[in-house]
Amino acid sequence: MDVLAGLNPAQRKAVETIEGPLLIIAGPGSGKTRVITHRIAYLVRVCGVSPHRIMAVTFTNKAAREMTERLEALLGQTVKALTLGTFHAICARILRQEGKAIGLDPGFVIYDEEDQLGLIKQSLNELDLDPKQYNPKAIQSAIEFAKSHILTPKAYGEQARSYFEEIVQRVYERYQQLLAQSQGVDFDDLLMKTVQLFQDYPDVLVRYQSRYLHILVDEFQDTNTTQYLLIKQLAGKHGNVCVVGDPDQSIYSWRFADLRNILSFEKDYPNAQIALLEQNYRSTQTILEVASNIISANVQRKPKRLWTENEVGIPVAIVETFNEEEEARFVVSEIEKLVKEKLVSPGGCAVMYRVNAQSRALEEAFMRYGIRYKLVGGTRFYQRREVKDMIAYLRLVHNPGDNVSLARVINVPGRGIGQRTLAELSSWSKSHDVPLYAALKQVAEKKGPPLTPRASFALTSFLNLIEGLSGRSREMKLVDLLDEVLKESGYREYISSEEDGEERWENILELRAAAEEYNELSPAEALVNFLEKISLVSDIDEIDSLADAPTLITLHQAKGLEFPVVFIVGMEEGLLPHRRSFDDPAQMEEERRLCYVGITRAQKLVYLLRAYRRALFGSSMAGLPSRFLESIPPHLATSKSKWEDETREHEYTPVTAILSRQSPTPPASIDLKAGDRVRHTRFGEGVVTDCLPTRDDHQVTVQFTEAGIKRLLASLAHLEKIESASNMQS
DNA sequence: CGAAAGGCTCTTTTT
DNA sequence: GAGCCTTTCG
Numbered sequence: 001m002d003v004l005a006g007l008n009p010a011q012r013k014a015v016e017t018i019e020g021p022l023l024i025i026a027g028p029g030s031g032k033t034r035v036i037t038h039r040i041a042y043l044v045r046v047c048g049v050s051p052h053r054i055m056a057v058t059f060t061n062k063a064a065r066e067m068t069e070r071l072e073a074l075l076g077q078t079v080k081a082l083t084l085g086t087f088h089a090i091c092a093r094i095l096r097q098e099g100k101a102i103g104l105d106p107g108f109v110i111y112d113e114e115d116q117l118g119l120i121k122q123s124l125n126e127l128d129l130d131p132k133q134y135n136p137k138a139i140q141s142a143i144e145f146a147k148s149h150i151l152t153p154k155a156y157g158e159q160a161r162s163y164f165e166e167i168v169q170r171v172y173e174r175y176q177q178l179l180a181q182s183q184g185v186d187f188d189d190l191l192m193k194t195v196q197l198f199q200d201y202p203d204v205l206v207r208y209q210s211r212y213l214h215i216l217v218d219e220f221q222d223t224n225t226t227q228y229l230l231i232k233q234l235a236g237k238h239g240n241v242c243v244v245g246d247p248d249q250s251i252y253s254w255r256f257a258d259l260r261n262i263l264s265f266e267k268d269y270p271n272a273q274i275a276l277l278e279q280n281y282r283s284t285q286t287i288l289e290v291a292s293n294i295i296s297a298n299v300q301r302k303p304k305r306l307w308t309e310n311e312v313g314i315p316v317a318i319v320e321t322f323n324e325e326e327e328a329r330f331v332v333s334e335i336e337k338l339v340k341e342k343l344v345s346p347g348g349c350a351v352m353y354r355v356n357a358q359s360r361a362l363e364e365a366f367m368r369y370g371i372r373y374k375l376v377g378g379t380r381f382y383q384r385r386e387v388k389d390m391i392a393y394l395r396l397v398h399n400p401g402d403n404v405s406l407a408r409v410i411n412v413p414g415r416g417i418g419q420r421t422l423a424e425l426s427s428w429s430k431s432h433d434v435p436l437y438a439a440l441k442q443v444a445e446k447k448g449p450p451l452t453p454r455a456s457f458a459l460t461s462f463l464n465l466i467e468g469l470s471g472r473s474r475e476m477k478l479v480d481l482l483d484e485v486l487k488e489s490g491y492r493e494y495i496s497s498e499e500d501g502e503e504r505w506e507n508i509l510e511l512r513a514a515a516e517e518y519n520e521l522s523p524a525e526a527l528v529n530f531l532e533k534i535s536l537v538s539d540i541d542e543i544d545s546l547a548d549a550p551t552l553i554t555l556h557q558a559k560g561l562e563f564p565v566v567f568i569v570g571m572e573e574g575l576l577p578h579r580r581s582f583d584d585p586a587q588m589e590e591e592r593r594l595c596y597v598g599i600t601r602a603q604k605l606v607y608l609l610r611a612y613r614r615a616l617f618g619s620s621m622a623g624l625p626s627r628f629l630e631s632i633p634p635h636l637a638t639s640k641s642k643w644e645d646e647t648r649e650h651e652y653t654p655v656t657a658i659l660s661r662q663s664p665t666p667p668a669s670i671d672l673k674a675g676d677r678v679r680h681t682r683f684g685e686g687v688v689t690d691c692l693p694t695r696d697d698h699q700v701t702v703q704f705t706e707a708g709i710k711r712l713l714a715s716l717a718h719l720e721k722i723e724s725a726s727n728m729q730s
Numbered sequence: 731c732g733a734a735a736g737g738c739t740c741t742t743t744t745t
Numbered sequence: 746g747a748g749c750c751t752t753t754c755g
Contacts, residue, residue, distance in 0.1 A: 001742050088745045113743085131750090132738090187745050222744080254742065259734060355741055357746085377743085418731045435744040536745065578741055594742080618746055 003041040003074065007034075013038045014275035017303040018047060018214065021235075021269035023262070024244040027306045028291070028600035029282025029562065032244060036218060037070045039242065040043070040082070043214055044075060049528060051081040053213040055234065058086055059222060061537055063560065083212070087227055089536050091190040095197070098204050102197050107528070109395055110535035112382065115404050116140060116186050123174040126430075134167050142168040143175065147188035148224040148256035150195055182403045191226045198233045209237035209352060220245035220265075222257040232268070243268070247302065248295050251556055253586070253596050263302070279308050282562055284313025285713055286636055287602050294631045295596040298589045300317060307682065312699050312713045316599075316606040318629060323613045323620070324570075328365035330609065335550055336369065344604070346371070347548040348564040352555050352598045356578045357616060359552050372549040376557050380500040382534050386495060386504040387511050391534060393485045397470050397528050400437040407436065411464055413494030417462065421455040437466075465489060467541050478515045478526040555598045566602035568595070571610040572623035595628045608632075672700055672714065675725025680717060683707035688725075 004012055014024045014035045026032035040056060043049040058064045062087050071079050083090060096106050111119070120136045120143070142165070146156045153176060156540055157169035179185060185193065196369050197207040215235050219225065220243035223231075235241035245262050251260065266272045280288055295301070318466070321327040331351055338344045356377060366373045381387060389412055392405035400406075402438050407426075411417040428449035429439035440463045442448035443456055464487055473481050486492045486508070495504050514534075518526035551563070555576075570576055577591035599606055608629065672678070676688040678700075686704030691714075700719065701711050712719065 058744085063744080086745060110745090112745085135739095137739095190745080219744080251742080252744080255744090356743095357740085360746090380743095414732080416731065420731080554742065558743085559744085575741095578742065590742095615746090 003038050003045055003232060007038065008276055008279055009033075009279050011035050011038075014277065015042050017273050017275065018043060018240065018242075020239055021272040022242040023265045023266070023269075023272050024242065024275045024277065025304070026244055026246050026277040027280060027304060028246065028249065028597075029280040029308075030306075032218075032276035032283055033067065033070065035277065036049065036216060036244060037067060037074055039216070040079075041074045047211060049561050052217070053211060055083040055090070055212045055214070056216040056420070057090065057218065057525055058084070059211070059219040061086060063218065064089075071141055078467065084578050086536070087230070088190050091194040091230075092536060094194050094208070094530065095185075095190065098197060098201075099193070101201050101204065102193060104185070104193065107183065107399055109182065109184045109399060109402055109405075109531070110190065111179070111184050111186050111404060112383070112535065113140070113187075114388070115184075118404060118407075119175055119178050120171060123171045123178060127170055127174060127561065129167065129171070134164070134171075136137060138164075139168055139171050144188055145256055146172060147186075147192045148226050150192055150226050150229065178403070179402070182405075183399060183401055184404065188226070195226055198230075205233055206237070208234060213240060215241045217241070217243045218245070221247050221250035221259060221262045222252045222255075223261050224256045225258055225261075228258070228261045239269075243285065248298075248304065249559060249597050251559065251590060251597060253590055259300075276304075278304065278306050280308040280310070282310075282603055283600060284310050284604060286313040286315060287599060287604075287606055289713075290316050290606065290632050290636050291596050291599040293633060293636075294592060294628055297631050298592055300586065300589055309710065311711055314605060315635075316608060316632065316637045318632070318637050319569075319607060319609045320625070320641040321611050322638070323608065324361040324611050324615060325365070327569055327609050327611045328361040331569065332365045332369045332371060333364065334567075334607065335565075336371065338605075344564050345548055346550050349550040349567070350558065350561070350563040350565070350601065351550060351552050351567045351569060352558050353552075353569050353602070354555060354578060354594070355616075356554060358575075362552055362569070366550070366552075372547065374547060374549050374551045376551060376553040380506070381510070383535065384504070384507050388505055389491065390482065390485065390508060390511055391531070393469070393489065393491075393529060394481070394527065396437075397465055397473050397481070397485075398531060400470070401435045403436045407490075409622065410459075413490050415462060416454065416458045420427065421451060421459070424449045424451060424455075425459070437463075442461075455541055473527065474523055476523055478518045478523065478530055479512060479520075481523070481527070482512055482515050502547075537600060555594045558601050559597050562569070562601050562603060564603045565605040566598065567607045567609060568598045569609045570614070571608045571626040571629055572614065573626055574623055575614070575616070576626055576628070584607075595626075605705050608637075672719065672721060673725055676721055677723035678702060678719040679722050680704070680707075680710075680712070680719055683710055685722065686710075 004015060007015060010033055011034070011134060014022070015038045024035065026035070036056070040054060043054060044051055056067065068079060068084055092110065095104055095108070099106060099108065117136055117140055120139050121131060124131050124134060124136060151159070153169055153173040156172060157166065160166050160169055179189070212234055215231060217231055231241060243262065243265060247259055247262050250257060250259050266274070285308055288306055292306060319330060321330055321707050327615060335346065335349050338349070339346055355358065359375060363373065363375065384389070389409055392408040395402050395405040396409065407422070410422065425436060425439050425443070429436050430438070439448055440459055443451065444463050445462045469481070469484060469488065472484065476484065495501050495508065498504060515530060518530050521529060576595060577588055581587035581591045610625050611623070613620050672688055672691050674688050674690055677685065678687050680702070683702070683704045684706045686702040686707070688700055689703050689709070690701035699711055700714050700717065701709065702719070
């Protein structure tokens, strides 16, 4: 097997350069995943590197899974020895192994953002701070900022510049104490604590440094400072670090991803080599040109020239509707039309938007037309209340010290344990410096806080419930334990009495099915592995990703995907770009990148829609067209207003008509015809074989001496006529 | 203790 | 328009 076969020169360089630091700048659709997998295969197959000594970091579990599959297909063997996963999963593994050194219990729980917010509110409460004055979400974000920069509460306090930041420091401090009490960590802790571990224990670091001969990081433009330092630590010995990314697709600065990581990689690694992947295999020339025009307006950017050998394609459609309902109707009926004409399958269409709230109008329209659709995102599976409740029970059984889970389910289903009782219990446990669970035990022995007999009884029966489950958990299959929890806690009856009980019950069954995969492991192992998996996975793997239906997705989530046809809705000032970015040029550039990411997902067709009025957050408001639309050269687009003036509809040529048009509108004159000799900056010299007028341009077919036959758009290709056909004849 | 009612906020969300 | 929180009342 030749792992270099079929790669273009730039890709080849990216695969073959294995010594020292390498920066791969990979434009959209440039075969990035292919390069990464081939590179690993090259290391293993050609260079004889043991998979055990390679680390590959991805940002999502999905990406990790896909990479594993492609790699196994390429190598024809499993790659278990390879360290391949997300930053968080890799760090969690290291910390379970080595965390004892920094006082971390190997059985630590990983709390998600909701748990995190709960702990922040609790901290505020304990510090007598008003959550109305100090928004818990803002504090959550500030703590995330701190942890993304390896700032401990103390260090954060030292750099605090405002009163709010001082408040944050106090909350952060308390919050960490609460986490420690429950032997819990949050997502950011996984990264920060690993870096700290390596900082404080050089011998541990050396072990890992020595092991990893080669390190690969995907989506490098979205790494934060902590992740950057982690990679720097790990690569500290061998220095073979390969990072892959595209600054133009950096859209997570609000999670403190730092574009400087990729922009200044060469500074930090002076001997770094660079591979530029600029050939696009995904989109038409027109789409690529539109995208390039949009992104070029950014100032904070290294210029990059994307090109493609794909066909010229069709102008993007800019459509204006009266409101979001009409916008949605247009999308749905257009999809229906395209599908009917067999131009695309339903699953080849995607509708993208800035905020999740926009999906509602679309969903309604799809439903009204009776067309199935796939909604990506929304409330994720493991975030659902009932699923989290069940997980909390399991966590509690596994680790009774888990105060967060205990607080979550102590009165779910209702057992008459109200706020009053809980406050009593928690203040008692705080003053005696023991976990809530220990306080419960004291209550049962009548040594706890003074409570009414009623409350006392309720607490004791909850304790007995958990004790009983814990006792039996050691010899039960995970699924049986789950069933036991459902039965003994009364959750089953509770759920069926709920509003949408049926749906919630089905989610529980789904969780149960996920638990069944752990049947072969010992009860203890099964529980631990199950809990680990679900805390690091955001969703059950796209359940009906196989269904042939259009996808509804946010622009953020669309990164890394591709579709033949892409609709971007809500191209309005305030939405895309989002109003929150108005006063910050850096954020405005990120909005632009977001738009760029959306457009570059498309292979064949792009529709950009905007509504004159839009109902969002209750009220309906008129909005101006997005400034990003102004970056699109008019000759690359067709526009249509569906409402302002019905006569204007005639200006718009439906895509279907363009696709099937035989005799086009009379084009503007052009100075090229068949037989002309021309020169192109990239392809060199050639002869025009055909010149076909399009809507307001010309598609020129050229037989190049070196590069073969290419179809080019006259306005873009900058063809220089070097010899006229008539001259040759005369 | 818990249900009902009114007030406030509101982006994106790989882990 | 919905979800979350606080307040109020039975």
